[in-house]
Amino acid sequence: MRAGIWLIGARGSVATTSVVGALALRAGLTDPVGCATAHPDMNSAALPGFGDLRFGGHDVTTGPLAKKAEQLAAAGVVPARLVQAVASELDEVDADLRHAPEGATQAETAALIARDITDFRTRHGLDRVVVVNVSSTEAAPPEHPAHGSLDALAAALAEPGEVLPPSSLYAYAAFTAGCPYVDFTPSTGARLPALAELADQQALPYGGHDGKTGETLLKSVLAPMFAMRNLAVRTWSGVNLLGGGDGANLVDPGANAAKSVSKQRVLHETLGYAPEGDTRIDYVADIGDFKTSWDLVTFAGFLGTGMCLQFTWQGCDSALAAPLVLDLARITLAAHEAGRSGPLEQLAYFFKDPMGDVDHALHAQWETLRTFVGELSAAGAPSGQAAEGGGGR
Amino acid sequence: MRAGIWLIGARGSVATTSVVGALALRAGLTDPVGCATAHPDMNSAALPGFGDLRFGGHDVTTGPLAKKAEQLAAAGVVPARLVQAVASELDEVDADLRHAPEGATQAETAALIARDITDFRTRHGLDRVVVVNVSSTEAAPPEHPAHGSLDALAAALAEPGEVLPPSSLYAYAAFTAGCPYVDFTPSTGARLPALAELADQQALPYGGHDGKTGETLLKSVLAPMFAMRNLAVRTWSGVNLLGGGDGANLVDPGANAAKSVSKQRVLHETLGYAPEGDTRIDYVADIGDFKTSWDLVTFAGFLGTGMCLQFTWQGCDSALAAPLVLDLARITLAAHEAGRSGPLEQLAYFFKDPMGDVDHALHAQWETLRTFVGELSAAGAPSGQAAEGGGGR
Amino acid sequence: MRAGIWLIGARGSVATTSVVGALALRAGLTDPVGCATAHPDMNSAALPGFGDLRFGGHDVTTGPLAKKAEQLAAAGVVPARLVQAVASELDEVDADLRHAPEGATQAETAALIARDITDFRTRHGLDRVVVVNVSSTEAAPPEHPAHGSLDALAAALAEPGEVLPPSSLYAYAAFTAGCPYVDFTPSTGARLPALAELADQQALPYGGHDGKTGETLLKSVLAPMFAMRNLAVRTWSGVNLLGGGDGANLVDPGANAAKSVSKQRVLHETLGYAPEGDTRIDYVADIGDFKTSWDLVTFAGFLGTGMCLQFTWQGCDSALAAPLVLDLARITLAAHEAGRSGPLEQLAYFFKDPMGDVDHALHAQWETLRTFVGELSAAGAPSGQAAEGGGGR
Amino acid sequence: MRAGIWLIGARGSVATTSVVGALALRAGLTDPVGCATAHPDMNSAALPGFGDLRFGGHDVTTGPLAKKAEQLAAAGVVPARLVQAVASELDEVDADLRHAPEGATQAETAALIARDITDFRTRHGLDRVVVVNVSSTEAAPPEHPAHGSLDALAAALAEPGEVLPPSSLYAYAAFTAGCPYVDFTPSTGARLPALAELADQQALPYGGHDGKTGETLLKSVLAPMFAMRNLAVRTWSGVNLLGGGDGANLVDPGANAAKSVSKQRVLHETLGYAPEGDTRIDYVADIGDFKTSWDLVTFAGFLGTGMCLQFTWQGCDSALAAPLVLDLARITLAAHEAGRSGPLEQLAYFFKDPMGDVDHALHAQWETLRTFVGELSAAGAPSGQAAEGGGGR
Ligand SMILES: NC(=O)c1ccc[n+]([C@@H]2O[C@H](COP(=O)([O-])OP(=O)(O)OC[C@H]3O[C@@H](n4cnc5c(N)ncnc54)[C@H](O)[C@@H]3O)[C@@H](O)[C@H]2O)c1
Ligand SMILES: NC(=O)c1ccc[n+]([C@@H]2O[C@H](COP(=O)([O-])OP(=O)(O)OC[C@H]3O[C@@H](n4cnc5c(N)ncnc54)[C@H](O)[C@@H]3O)[C@@H](O)[C@H]2O)c1
Ligand SMILES: NC(=O)c1ccc[n+]([C@@H]2O[C@H](COP(=O)([O-])OP(=O)(O)OC[C@H]3O[C@@H](n4cnc5c(N)ncnc54)[C@H](O)[C@@H]3O)[C@@H](O)[C@H]2O)c1
Ligand SMILES: NC(=O)c1ccc[n+]([C@@H]2O[C@H](COP(=O)([O-])OP(=O)(O)OC[C@H]3O[C@@H](n4cnc5c(N)ncnc54)[C@H](O)[C@@H]3O)[C@@H](O)[C@H]2O)c1
Ligand code: NA
Ligand code: NA
Incomplete structure (x- = not known):
């Protein structure tokens, strides 16, 4: 399969780390540490190779990708030697990035977006392209009657004014262009x-x-632990300190609220009750991409005895997110090829706020994902490979 | 089923907390928080009721059980009001405790132990009794040729000298008396x-x-998380500070070594490689039964970026252990009734150092246990209930 | 000196813990752990004895003090045996508590407050009474022109409407009644x-x-450490989780803001610059009086190398505050007797938000306090003692 | 003053970081963050300028200094750009490093060491040279009768066999060569x-x-805090995880013991009693120079209520040590010039295990140091500067 990823927010930290990593993998300079699809249990011929993915995308900023990659290297997010090694490939990707278009109406904007994507697909002779949103988190949009049906939406988009928030307009354009769409943001x-x-x-x-890379990842294994031990969690309170572009954006109360909500779902759905406590996100420029989260969990054991667990997670957000972006692209592309459509609830493993009424325990999500990838493999791979005249890796 | 638990180390913290808790459950004064067998998924008519268990046991100390229970209440391990409420029932249990016997040879000692247990069974008309070791952790014994076969062992025990360490002699006696045996210690x-x-x-x-109640419990969910995320754990170092009788005993280097070894197995077997680092256990009298553990995990993500996780667990050891002791007794009694024999590898959920070549991920152990309890239920329950002319709880 | 403390918020946690403690000290049942004035360096004949203090006060709630003390014992704030031991003395104190009065104007209310206090002083033949505010934290009041001068204030208070917030009205009444006033709140x-x-x-x-009992106390020694090491603090971010009455009240954004501001002053004034980061206060009922704070400090060392310090403080707020309330009362009473007047900047050791342009390093505040107490001792004690015909202890 | 530092262990991490830093300061490429002597309160004309110090030294290894500096840059200890900027100056320093000499007797070895130092002094026309030991920590040596007097020592050194451990032989040689000696190790x-x-x-x-750079530094401000608050510390237990050369060496039980002992002194001497608990040092290669320490402090407050403080220190050991090495050199050189001799107890601020019966509170040590530097300034500077015909920087 000749495949591409179109990144919304293509000049951001997550996007750039994903691109640098994929190029380094292609060049054989690194291992796919942190990629679920590189795990022996998840290995599948149906998935396009890490190195086979072409990158393009939209952003509203304009600084060169190689410059952003150097900044990430200076901040310790990616190794400087890898950035240097893939410098010319980064410039090639840069040539496939486009400034986010703006039409007179949202319908026009969507058409321009779709054209950028289809041009990319045609230009590189790709079988399929997945659109992945890794742009800044938006505040929840106001409700609008046109959200309820496609006809109403098409009509409303043709009028001036904002009917859809950017993330939804990109999804609309992706679908119009015949591309699957994955949202890594809330x-x-x-x-x-x-x-x-x-x-x-x-x-x-x-x-x-909303990619699951830190505190919520821990919740998705610790909450099941408390459940399996039949212990009564009373409080789960946390604070996330982060800098970087994502952190700066989350200073906006609307964006922050969107994020905090998706972080608490796992507790209620895993434990069957909602413990006290909140999750806060604070912006601290000095911390940069190395998010620091602290959580306090108080719980009652046998005979009501009170106990507690604390943890501190010091993770590099983009380095945790980028391999998941590659995983999501590989799997979604394979799913598309295998003829799957609609919401992919099987991807819950990757998300803080997964679609559908799914289990929030990581191990259950892992099993679901493994089964799904296995099915794709059984179904699609052989014929797919035949159709492509070999390829993959 | 009329059933009993015979506790080795019956006057210790774990034993006393188990007894107070079972009596409080029988009196309807508390809920079985912390008991796996009280989880809706594990509910089974094959298991004897919490309140139906009779307690007896051996110890080498002599202070009254009620006094020990009061000390535990003063230390915050059990609520004082529960200890007061079951005071007279505690004295009844006390009447079923025996001083650890000593014969001229280990064969004689074993016979005396077995007689205490069978007397208890007869005295209370019990269908079956499970022996649970919750006595002080021993150092690993020297190897002895008689450990290799039953005939050689029987012959050696009849001679003067110590062939078996106490825990094994208790197991020998339990088996002689027709009782299943569970070891909650290393x-x-x-x-x-x-x-x-x-x-x-x-x-x-x-x-x-070795009951899994703290740091190792966390490892059994966090190590699988790192594995499922395909992250490369480099270091896992921890320190456990604890007081109480168990802590005091672990000052002994032999006992400490036995304990530390069982705490590291989970990492190697879950991750497929052994990260750097050790687990230490230090005795700190002031901490009492409220163990405090700190663990540092360093790991590499995508492109080798280094990150870390720290956690602090402040748990009341006896309050975490006691519900598991009740669970183990209930399940082992039901297994015995259902005709199971040999090593119960299905109990891995409960142990730091489980028997057999089993999965160390808690969720896998939970599934195994659930299936096992379900089978016991399907097999043994109806006829069992019939045989007992009703009863249950 | 025959001396009394009049507590505003007399039925709250801090007040009740202070009273239980003073009664237990009087009865010789405990030691003055946590009291600065019990430190050998601070010992002074000028201070009234711990056991010589009489308690009275105002509150807006009515539940008996002994009941509140029992609740604190159940929550682990004070030992149950001490509460039992001083039960009848608690009832005596209760007889000296008054419901917060309400007049038709604030002038009338102030007069009623003052009368309650002077009645208490007369009833028990006290030489002097200090009023200590340990009532719920208020939001900052709106500015009012009458705040600027005493004449304008007196005129405005005689009119209907709220000119002063409660804490200031209590201060007004205290001064009217000839009593020094200490504010333990923000x-x-x-x-x-x-x-x-x-x-x-x-x-x-x-x-x-605002009594300095937790995170800010730590800042007052850690910020000087960074300053003395000439290290560059970049971020100081913290979160405080607390329950109890104080926590519940701080859910109010106004009260919370008042508190958070006083918590950050120490950093700026000690380091000479303001690091990034905020201090948050969240209410978590389950945590009760055992506040848990987590702070992250990132800093740069030689050649800019980034490092960090984290701490978690798990302290019982009322048990930390109560000894300081007793200290403050003893010292302020002695200062009054020694003829001191105006703002006591020498008390900075006790406060998050001290009066005056003072050093925020704890050790400097300690030295200032020690000198001050020494001076009181030199000046006032002998004659004072003579005047009282002995007494004290 | 034309001054030099002769480093024992000159190719180690602390030494190399000190040299890189001093060269970068000389070149005006960085600020003296982390240097006490750069603090406004400590500024003194009596101290030789940071940039005026010449470096030489002994080591038992031979790899080039520039290579070691690059390794430290790769590990994040020093910025790569600074290492590049001072590359040629590093090679110049390298030319002044000597392999640790070995004579037939320790007297001969000492003479060779002294000659290397005096050659260095002469070669560069230095007024004075301070010898600073930053070599690997030794185990405590066996007692030897010749340690008791200089005559006995001189006689014993002339015989074959090891009378002095290396650190003492270097001190002997330094003194013989007329150089002050500072030991940064235990x-x-x-x-x-x-x-x-x-x-x-x-x-x-x-x-x-033993330079005070981590856990002990924190103890030197936190223990005084507990003392000033009159709180009763019950437990102070800690673990230090570190890699690097120092960590590797501390795997040796003798060296580890030497280190652990000096880490506990501060508690006993500040609090007036010794809390329970130990300080452990564990080697973890992956952690490298970024030491991670965790400490748990349990304490009792008013009425005996139990509370706790935990902290985690993640510090780069060499980056914390190097500025102190420069400080020590500057101050000791000035002290020598001012005619001071004997043990410099005024340097306690810098050490875990200071000489003399000194206060262990950091603020007291800071005051002592400040006064001392002020005296040096008052005494020696003007004439000193005159003698040197200007100089300084
Ligand atoms: N890193 C993680 O661990 C993680 C986890 C979950 C979710 N996320 C989400 O991923 C997203 C990206 O995170 P990041 O750290 O890369 O942030 P970033 O700020 O570095 O990058 C976001 C990019 O989106 C661009 N952008 C903004 N509006 C746009 C628009 N309308 N069209 C096109 N581009 C636009 C910005 O210019 C920027 O380059 C955020 O929404 C974040 O919340 C990240
Ligand atoms: N509490 C936990 O979380 C936990 C977890 C895993 C394992 N364990 C193990 O459980 C055991 C009990 O722990 P505890 O905290 O109750 O300890 P404890 O010291 O309070 O109790 C042990 C009891 O065993 C008795 N004993 C010692 N030797 C004996 C012998 N030869 N025969 C009979 N009795 C004997 C002692 O007198 C004591 O009463 C320990 O081995 C501990 O390592 C506890
Ligand atoms: N505990 C600490 O460590 C600490 C530290 C610094 C400051 N403080 C401050 O001390 C105060 C008391 O804290 P607490 O934990 O005892 O709170 P609490 O809620 O237990 O007690 C406050 C009491 O004040 C009473 N009150 C409220 N309004 C009043 C009024 N107008 N007149 C008279 N009484 C009134 C309440 O009824 C309550 O009984 C708070 O303002 C808190 O912020 C406490
Ligand atoms: N870094 C800190 O924060 C800190 C704090 C206090 C004390 N110290 C002490 O400083 C010393 C140096 O620490 P480091 O991290 O640089 O260690 P390191 O292992 O990197 O360097 C030690 C150097 O000493 C050399 N050496 C060993 N034996 C020698 C000998 N006989 N003669 C000459 N050189 C010899 C080694 O070859 C090595 O180059 C250690 O003793 C350490 O305990 C360091
Ligand atoms: Na345990
Ligand atoms: Na150190």
């Missing part, structure tokens, strides 16, 4: 009835929401 | 070929080793 | 020009603000 | 009566022991 994305209708019409799969 | 217990032979001969099940 | 208290004028007129000393 | 160094006699004879000052 933004609205494809989560509107009108967009579900469009994906359905186009027989396209889509996934989301 | 001591040798039934882990000798000669004793496996005896259990086999007597068609008895047995389980162990 | 509320406005005596911090208004009109009240300074009144204190001056009455030759009364006063002190505040 | 090794024996000048702490022998015979060496005190020699320093006295030569009118030389000396200082030590």
Whole structure:
């Protein structure tokens, strides 16, 4: 399969780390540490190779990708030697990035977005392209009647004014262009009835929401531990300190709220009750991409005896996110090829706020994902490979 | 089923907390928080009721159980009001405790132990009794040729001298008396070929080793998380500070070594490689039963970026252990009734150092246990209930 | 000296812990752990004895003090045996508590407050009474022109409407009654020009603000450490989780803001610059009086190398505050007797938000306090003792 | 003053970081962050300028200094750009490093060491040279009768066999060469009566022991906090995880013991009693120079209520040590010039295990140091500067 990823927010930290990593993997300079799809249990011929992915994307900023990569190296997010080694390939990717277009109406903007994507697909002779949103988190948009059906939406987009938030407009354009769409952010994305209708019409799969890379990842194994031990969690309170572009954006109360909500779902759904406590996100420029989270869990054991667990997670957010972006692209591309469409609930392993009424325990999500990838492999791979005349790796 | 638990180390913290808790459950004064067998998924008519268990046991100390219970209340391990509420029932249990006997040879000692247990069974008309070792952790014993076969062992025990460490002698006596045996400690217990032979001969099940209540419990969910995320754990170093009787005993280097070894197994077996680092246990009297553990995990993510996780666990050891002791008794009694024998590898969920070549991930152990309890239920319950003319709880 | 403390918020946690402690000290049942004035360096004959203090006070709630003390015992704040031992003395104190009065105007209310206090002084034949505010934290009041001078204030208070927030009205009443006033809370208290004028007129000393018992206490030694090592602190971010009455009240954004501001002053004033980061206070009912704070400090060392310090403080707020309340009362009473008046900047050791332009390093504050107590001792003690015909202890 | 530092262990991490830093300071490429002598309060014309110090030294390894500096840059200890900027100056320093000499007797070895140092002084026309020991920590040496007097020592050194451990032989040689000696390690160094006699004879000052850069630094402000609050510390237990050369060496039980002992002194001497608990040092290669320490402090407050403080220190050991090495050199050189001799107890601020019966509170040590530097300034500077015909920087 000749495949591509179109990144929304293509000049951001997560996007750039993903690109540097994929190029370094292609050059055989690094191992796919942190990639679920590189785990022996998840290995599948149905997935396009890490090194086979072409990158393009949209952003609203303009600084060169290589410069951003150097900044990430200076900050310790990626090794400087890798950035140097893939410098010319980075410039090639840069040539496939486009400034986010703006039409007179949102319908026009969507058409321009779609054209950028289809041009990219054609230019490189790709079988398929997945659109992955890694742009800044938006505040939740106001409700709008046109969100409810595709016809109403099409009509409303043709009028001046903002009907869809950017993430949803990108999803609309992706679907129009025949591309699956994955949202790595807590933004609205494809989560509107009108967009579900469009994906359905186009027989396209889509996934989301909000990559699970830190505190929530820990919750997805620790909350099941408390549940399996039948211990009564009373409080789960946390604070996340982070800098970087994502942190700066989350100073906005709307974006912050979107993020905090998706972080608490796992507790209620795993434990069967909601412990006291909140999750806070604070911006601290000096911390940069190395997020520091502290959580306090108080719980009662046998006979009501009170105890507690604390943890501090010091993780490099982009380095945790980038391999998941590659995983999501590989799997979604394979799912598309295998003829899957609609919401991919099987991707819950990747998300803080997964689609569907799914289990929030990481091990259950892992099993689901493994089974799904196995099915794709059984179904699609052989014929797919034949159709492509070999390839992959 | 009319059932009993015979506790080795019956006047210790774990034992006393187990007894107070079972009596409080019988009186309807508390809920079985912390008991796996009280989880909806594990509910089974095959298990004897919490309140139906009779308690007896051996110890080498003599202070009254009620006094020990009051000390535990003063230390915050159990609520004072519960100790007061079950004071007279505690005295009844006390009447079933026996001083650890000493014969001229270990064979004689074993016979005396067995007689205490069978007397208890007869006195209370019990269908079956499970022996649970919650006595002080021993150092690993010197190897002895008689450990290799039952005949050689029987012959050696009849001579003066110490052939078996106490935990194994108790296991020998338990099997002789027709009782299953569970070892909640890292001591040798039934882990000798000669004793496996005896259990086999007597068609008895047995389980162990070393209740999983703190740092290792966390490892059993966090190590799988790192594995499922395909992250490369480099260091896992920890320190456990604890006081109480168990802590005091672990000052002994032999006992400490036994304990530390069982705490590291989970990492190697879950990750597939052994990270750097050690687990230390230090005695700090002031901390009492409220163990405080700190662990540092360093790991590499995508492109080798270094990150870390720290956690501090402040748990009341006896309050974490006691519900597991009740769980183990209930399940082992039901297994015995259902005709199971040999090492119960299905109990891995409970242990730091489980028997057999089992998965160390808690969720896998939970599934195994759930299936096992389900099978016991399917097999044994109805006829069992019939045989007992109703009863249950 | 025959001396009394009049507590505003007399039925709250800090007040009740202070009373239980003083009664237990009087009965010789405990040691003055946590009291600065019990330190060998601070010992002074000028201070009234711990056991010589009489307690009275105002509150807006009515539940008996003994009941509150039992609740504190159940929560582990004070030992149950001490509460039992001083039960009848607690009832005696209860007889000296009064419901917060309400007049038709604030002038009337102030007169009623003052009368309650002078009645208490007369009833028990006390030489002097200090008023200590340990009531709920208020939001900052709106500015009012009458705050600027005593004449304007007196006129405005005689009209209907709220000119002063409660803490300031209590300060006004205290000064009117000839009593020094100490504010253990971040509320406005005596911090208004009109009240300074009144204190001056009455030759009364006063002190505040906001008892320093947790995170800020740590900052007052750790920030000087960074300064003395010439290290560059970049971030200091913290979160405080607390329950109890104080925590519940701080859910109110106004009260929370008052508190957070006083918590950051120490950094700026000790380091000479303001690091990034905030201090948050969150209410978590389950945590009760056992506040848990986590702080992250990132700093740069030689050649800019980044490093970090984290700490978690798990302290019982009322048990930390109560000995300071006793210290403050003893010292302020002695200062009054020694003829001191105006703002007592020498009390900075006790406060998060001390009065005056003082050093925020704990060790400097300690030296200042020690010198001050020494001076009181040199000046006032002998004659004072003579005047009282002996007494004290 | 034309001054030099002769480093024992000159190719180690602390030494190399000190040299890189001094060269970068000389070139105006960095600020003296982390240097006490750069603090406004400590500024003094009596101290030689940072950039005026010449470096030489001994080591037993041979790899080039520039290579070691690059390794430290790769590990994040020093910035790569600074290492590049001072590359040629590093090579110049390398030319002044000598392999640790070995004579037929220790007397011969000492003479060779002294000659290397005096050659260095002469070669560069230096007024004075301070010898600073930053070599690997030794185990405590066996007692030897010749340690007691200089005559006995001189006689014994002339015989074959090891009378002095390396650190003491270096001190002996330094004193012979007329150089002050500072020991940054916990090794024996000048702490022998015979060496005190020699320093006295030569009118030389000396200082030590064991640079205070991490956990002990925190203890030196936190223990005073507990003391000033009159709180009762019950437990102080800690673990230090570190890699690097120092960590590797501390795997040796003798060296580890030397280090752990000096880490506990501060508690006993500050609090007036010894809390329970130990300080452990574990080697973890992956952690490298970024030491991670965790400490748990349990304490009792008013009425005995139990509370706790935990902290985690993640510091780069060499980056914390290097500025102190420069400080020590500057101050000791100035002290020598000002005619001071004997043990410099005023340097306690720098050491875990300071000489003399000194206060262990950091703020008291800071005051002492400040006064001392002020005196040096008052005494020696003007004439000194005159003598040198200007100079300084
Ligand atoms: N890093 C993680 O661990 C993680 C986890 C979960 C979710 N996320 C989400 O991923 C997203 C990216 O994070 P990041 O750290 O890379 O942030 P970033 O700020 O570095 O990058 C975001 C990029 O999006 C661009 N952008 C903003 N609006 C756009 C628009 N309308 N069209 C196109 N581009 C636009 C910005 O210019 C920027 O380059 C955020 O929404 C974040 O919340 C990240
Ligand atoms: N509490 C936990 O979380 C936990 C977890 C895993 C394992 N364990 C193990 O459980 C055991 C009990 O722990 P505890 O905290 O109750 O300790 P404890 O010291 O309070 O109790 C041990 C009891 O065993 C008795 N004993 C010692 N030797 C004996 C012998 N030969 N025969 C009979 N009795 C004997 C002692 O007198 C004591 O009463 C320990 O081995 C401990 O390592 C506890
Ligand atoms: N505990 C600490 O460590 C600490 C430290 C610094 C400051 N403080 C401050 O001390 C105060 C008391 O804390 P607490 O934990 O005892 O709180 P609490 O809620 O237990 O007690 C406050 C009491 O004040 C009473 N009150 C409220 N309004 C009043 C009024 N107008 N007149 C008279 N009484 C009134 C309440 O009824 C309550 O009984 C708070 O303002 C808190 O912020 C406490
Ligand atoms: N870094 C800190 O924060 C800190 C704090 C206090 C004390 N110290 C002490 O400083 C010393 C140096 O620490 P480091 O991290 O640089 O260690 P390191 O292992 O990197 O360097 C020690 C150097 O000493 C050399 N050496 C060993 N024996 C020698 C001998 N006989 N003669 C000459 N050189 C010899 C080694 O070859 C090595 O180059 C250690 O003793 C350490 O305990 C360091
Ligand atoms: Na445990
Ligand atoms: Na150190």
